[in-house]
Amino acid sequence: MQAPGSRLLVLGWHNVEGTWCFPARPEAGLRGLARQLRILRSVANVVPLAAALTDLAAGRPLPPRAVAITFDDGYRDNLTLAAPLLRELELPATCFLVPGFLGRTTRAxxxxxxxxxxxxxxxxxxxxxxxxxxxxxxxxxxxxxxxxxxxxxxxxxxxxxxxxxxxxxxxxxxxYSVDEHFMDWDEARRLSEHLEIGSHSSHHAILSRESVEQQVADLASARTQLQERLAVDAPVLAYPNGTAADYTANTVSAAGRAGYSHAVTTRRGLNGASTPRYEVRRTVMSPDRGVADLRKLVRDTLAHAVTGK
Structure with missing residues (x-):
């Protein structure tokens, strides 16, 4: 049986409003995300990701029903829509950025x-x-x-x-141009004033498809660029795509060599002290996911952790 506060549920979003790849009705994304975040504020304790992962690894308890909020890729509406909403609700979140997108050297x-x-x-x-x-x-x-x-x-x-x-x-x-949807370095700097910043690799390559040497160079360069350009530590990595097929033992080794404290996947599940540091579980969300579904996910998943059922 797990003690209350010994588990963390990590949730991950990408864009807020619709895009070419993720179409949606105008303004539906912001309305949906606002409902979701208000639900999280009412049924969970939203905690900063990096600190929560550090506490878990050290065996320190988290608040009951602990949830961390993340966003991947650096869509511009993370800055213009999600960040103001998070500030209004006083909720911490982490945004995983791709230096290649920010510098317009990588194609989405x-x-x-x-x-x-x-x-x-x-x-x-x-x-x-x-x-x-x-x-x-x-x-x-x-x-x-x-x-x-x-x-x-x-x-x-x-x-x-x-x-x-x-x-x-x-x-x-x-x-299509990456300018349509993605932040640049100046916008990322503004975002970093309000949200924790993590790395999403240098070029959003699916890491398991790259050579060992390319993975090592990519992950080290990504963190260094974020540190130097944004004056952040960027301690946590999110693997692009993030399924079990998208990273390997070589990727895990490269993440450690680059100095990341943890890496998150898109493999669903809860995280505790025994969760491998470079295989943190995360549930992918979208703004159109129903609030009843989200409430059930949080309550049922975390209740399972507390009771050990």
Whole structure:
């Protein structure tokens, strides 16, 4: 049986309002996130992530029903919409940033692909032996999902080549730029005045697809850039994509060598003193997730931890 306060539930969001990859009705994202955060404020104790993970590892108790809030990627609406809401509700949160996005040296490939599919002038494409129909919004959404899943299996260089190939085939009416949705360094500096900053790698490469040397260089460079440009420690890493297939023992070693205290995944579950420091469990959220569902998630998950059932 676990003692009360010995467990931490980590929740993770990405964008607030809709994007090419994550479409939503206008302003629905902010309304949904506001409802979710108010629910968390009422049913949980929201704690800073880095400090909570340090306390867990040291065996120090957390408040009962402890929850940490995180955001990945550095979408601009984390600054313009989420941060003001978090300040209003007096809730701490961590934003995991990608220096390559902030410096405009890395492409947000999933948004670029989704934009190209959504605005494609081609009625269908055939790529690497498969045909993708684009005649209806449903077909376009299915094509975007299927192509994105395929590209996640590539390393960074091959993925960017594939996106260029697909864009040529799709002939989109809209040319996507990372400026559309993502913060730059100046905006990240403003965000760091209010939120804890963590690293999401240098280029958002899916780390298990990269060589050991590339992983070591990527993770070290990401933390160094965040420290130097934002004057933050950036002690926690979030693995891009974050499933069990997206990092390896080599990734864990690279994270330790870069000086990260912990790394978070997108593998659901609770965290306690025995949770591996570089495999912190996290539940991925979206602003359209119902508040009743969120309330049940928090209460049921943390009640399970307290009772040991």
């Amino acid at each position: 490939w999933w948004e670029e692909l989704a934009s190209a599919v959504a605005t494609a002038r081609a009625p269908k494409i055939t790529w690497k032996g498969r045909t993708y129909r684009l005649g209806t919004p449903t077909e376009r959404a299915a094509a975007a999902r299927a192509l994105s899943d395929r590209l996640k299996g590539y390393d960074r260089a091959a993925r960017e080549t594939a996106v260029d190939e697909l864009t040529g085939l799709l002939d989109p009416a809209h040319g």
